[in-house]
Amino acid sequence: MMLTGIFDYHAHYDDPKFDGDRAQVLARVHEGGVEYIINAGADLETSRSSIRLAEEFPFVYAVVGVHPQDAQDAPEDYLARLEEMAAHPKVVGIGEIGLDYHHTREHIEAQHRVFEGQLQLAARLGLPVVIHDWDAHEDTMKLLRRHRPAGVMHCYSGSAEMAKELLRLGLYLGFTGSVTYKGARRALESAAAAPLDRILTETDAPYQTPEPFRGKRCDSGLLPYTIRTLADIKGVDPQEMARIAGENARRLFGI
Numbered sequence: 001m002m003l004t005g006i007f008d009y010h011a012h013y014d015d016p017k018f019d020g021d022r023a024q025v026l027a028r029v030h031e032g033g034v035e036y037i038i039n040a041g042a043d044l045e046t047s048r049s050s051i052r053l054a055e056e057f058p059f060v061y062a063v064v065g066v067h068p069q070d071a072q073d074a075p076e077d078y079l080a081r082l083e084e085m086a087a088h089p090k091v092v093g094i095g096e097i098g099l100d101y102h103h104t105r106e107h108i109e110a111q112h113r114v115f116e117g118q119l120q121l122a123a124r125l126g127l128p129v130v131i132h133d134w135d136a137h138e139d140t141m142k143l144l145r146r147h148r149p150a151g152v153m154h155c156y157s158g159s160a161e162m163a164k165e166l167l168r169l170g171l172y173l174g175f176t177g178s179v180t181y182k183g184a185r186r187a188l189e190s191a192a193a194a195p196l197d198r199i200l201t202e203t204d205a206p207y208q209t210p211e212p213f214r215g216k217r218c219d220s221g222l223l224p225y226t227i228r229t230l231a232d233i234k235g236v237d238p239q240e241m242a243r244i245a246g247e248n249a250r251r252l253f254g255i
């Protein structure tokens with residue numbers, strides 16, 4: 001049965017992998033029950049592309065931000081540029097921002113500076129943040145404790161213990177197709193421990209393709225596979241899971 005009211009709060013439709021069929025894919029997934037999508041920026045250019053998508057498609061919104069991998073390349077005035085973009089009526093948050101020690105342990109200082117700069121900007125503008133943490137749990141938690149942002153931990157796959165602290169800090173947990181993978185035990189334990197009203201659903205399209213399509217390009221039309229896995233863990237009907245996660249995202253991002 002088709003699910004309705006699906007909210008994909010994190011995707012990258014500006015990615016070149018969608019250059020051949022972007023408009024068709026967005027139209028198809030919207031007809032297929034995806035009510036809202038938030039496209040995430042990773043630097044100033046992709047943040048602008050996210051806004052353009054949000055202007056073109058009524059059901060698409062944008063978050064703007066500089067990703068940790070791009071932190072060392074951020075121009076000096078990046079915060080002013082982001083603030084200008086955040087004034088756009090369809091920009092609903094700052095993201096994706098955070099720390100990434102998986103791809104590189106160089107530029108850690110720049111990563112910290114740019115993450116903290118954007119946490120302060122989000123606080124000043126009263127906007128939630130979308131947080132990226134890859135192999136940088138300890139430092140990420142330290143900065144989250146210090147700044148106490150409203151927001152969501154994107155693509156959560158950490159321990160249930162860390163999930164509990166994130167929840168205590170008032171944050172939401174975002175789950176991608178990676179919960180359908182073998183070896184997703186930790187993410188599933190965290191989902192099991194999280195209250196239903198703190199769970200968000202996302203694709204991270206074109207990445208994190210759920211099983212049984214792993215290896216193919218991901219789009220929001222595959223989000224039901226993730227939602228069904230989460231519904232199983234939470235012991236609720238998949239449609240109910242989609243509806244609650246959608247309500248959660250609308251509450252957090254003010255949509």
Ligand SMILES: [Zn+2]
Binds near residue numbers: 012096
């Ligand atoms: Zn992403």
